[in-house]
Amino acid sequence: MSAENEYKKSYKAGEVIIKQGDPGQSAFIIENGRVEILTQNQDGEAYKLGTRGAGTMIGEMALIDDAPRTATVRAVEDCDLLEITKTDFSARLSNVDPILHMAMQVVLTRYRDMLERSKIVGDPPVINTAETLELSYAEDLGAVEAIKMANDFESALGTEEVFLNYQPMIELATGKVKGFEALMRWINGEKGFISPAVFIPIIEDNGLIVKASSWALEEALMGLKRIEDRAGYDKELFMSVNFSSRDFAADGFVESVYNTISKSDVDAEQVHLEITERLLMGQPENAKETLSECEKAGMGISIDDFGTGYSSLSYLHYFPINILKIDRSFVMEMMTKDSSLELVKSMIGLGKNLNMKIIAEGVENIEEAQKLRELGCDMAQGYYFAKPMKEQDVIDFIKENRKIEF
Numbered sequence: 001m002s003a004e005n006e007y008k009k010s011y012k013a014g015e016v017i018i019k020q021g022d023p024g025q026s027a028f029i030i031e032n033g034r035v036e037i038l039t040q041n042q043d044g045e046a047y048k049l050g051t052r053g054a055g056t057m058i059g060e061m062a063l064i065d066d067a068p069r070t071a072t073v074r075a076v077e078d079c080d081l082l083e084i085t086k087t088d089f090s091a092r093l094s095n096v097d098p099i100l101h102m103a104m105q106v107v108l109t110r111y112r113d114m115l116e117r118s119k120i121v122g123d124p125p126v127i128n129t130a131e132t133l134e135l136s137y138a139e140d141l142g143a144v145e146a147i148k149m150a151n152d153f154e155s156a157l158g159t160e161e162v163f164l165n166y167q168p169m170i171e172l173a174t175g176k177v178k179g180f181e182a183l184m185r186w187i188n189g190e191k192g193f194i195s196p197a198v199f200i201p202i203i204e205d206n207g208l209i210v211k212a213s214s215w216a217l218e219e220a221l222m223g224l225k226r227i228e229d230r231a232g233y234d235k236e237l238f239m240s241v242n243f244s245s246r247d248f249a250a251d252g253f254v255e256s257v258y259n260t261i262s263k264s265d266v267d268a269e270q271v272h273l274e275i276t277e278r279l280l281m282g283q284p285e286n287a288k289e290t291l292s293e294c295e296k297a298g299m300g301i302s303i304d305d306f307g308t309g310y311s312s313l314s315y316l317h318y319f320p321i322n323i324l325k326i327d328r329s330f331v332m333e334m335m336t337k338d339s340s341l342e343l344v345k346s347m348i349g350l351g352k353n354l355n356m357k358i359i360a361e362g363v364e365n366i367e368e369a370q371k372l373r374e375l376g377c378d379m380a381q382g383y384y385f386a387k388p389m390k391e392q393d394v395i396d397f398i399k400e401n402r403k404i405e406f
Ligand code: C2E
Pocket: 008, 009, 010, 167, 182, 183, 184, 185, 195, 196, 197, 200, 213, 216, 242, 243, 244, 304, 305, 328, 361, 362, 363, 364, 381, 382, 383, 384, 388
């Protein structure tokens, strides 16, 4: 099971994700947002079967049979989904433990057989009834499940189940890799890949995030050191690590960051702290002091998901911020929607006026990359350049690709 096959899709509120009657080619895991499941009876009346939220799966029958979709799924909020295609599913299945593989094959064969027979005798297929769908779709990740997940995460942290992937950030003017964002990955023995969009909020809630962030910082900086050594760089690349508000509230945050930096033999200038607007609004006093110390030591302070949070921009003056990361929802729409393009232009202009560096997130095609370069955006990150990768793949990537042409 690998997190490298990850493929994300985003849908806006109201958009149809799966249409009843269409051929089904993939299932989706919901990372963010909510969807509703609707079905039509023979008279064409629509019924709502339920809703589903983060951490649940939709359209899973596509992985099992070749029948058309039995229900329509529509986004009720803006959603991020992780797509699992049939091919990906088969590849994952052939990689699991051989006994598990065999058991899955038997279960799937019996299930398909059962479905086939129910069609011949004209019984309503078991999975098609509103009742069963309601049962299987009804539950979101409840409180008990969240506690179990937090406990499982705690045991997994420090084992190979939890690791970091690194996504390169490219300087648009030169096409060169300038640094990376460290993104946490958890491949649970039982459940397989669990998205950070699912487990991070849970460990933020119970405070475990502090331990996780400190692990991530240490791992990422040691990783950076190894990457530079092996790929032939000398203190030239940066590493951006995500933090949440709990981290800032913890005693000794700055000291622990300093300690990790000196232990891993990187320069403070190579370290970027990524935080969201929400965090700054929570504890402005506390955050200002902490960030100022880090900034004075030379670290980069990045505002993540810029543009999605607060409408007041006065905090940009108040805090020592030197990097803005334009959220991918704007980048995604900027080639098709004039208002998004205008917003991207304004964000770049604003950042430049305030002497900040601008990084665009979620660049997925060459047109977006070229447009951002033309607009004077400094750096970009996204599937077009590279997905988040394992350390060894990053080393190969920057060794071979010193300059990316586009
Ligand atoms: P984020 O900080 O906004 O991270 C960027 C997310 O966008 C990553 O998702 C990345 O894989 C994804 N992404 C990058 N390029 C593209 C693209 O071109 N298209 C699309 N559709 N997506 C792209 P990921 O790794 O699933 O992480 C989700 C969120 O979980 C992160 O959002 C961050 O908020 C949180 N997270 C991940 N790792 C950590 C961590 O170590 N600490 C903390 N506190 N949060 C983390």
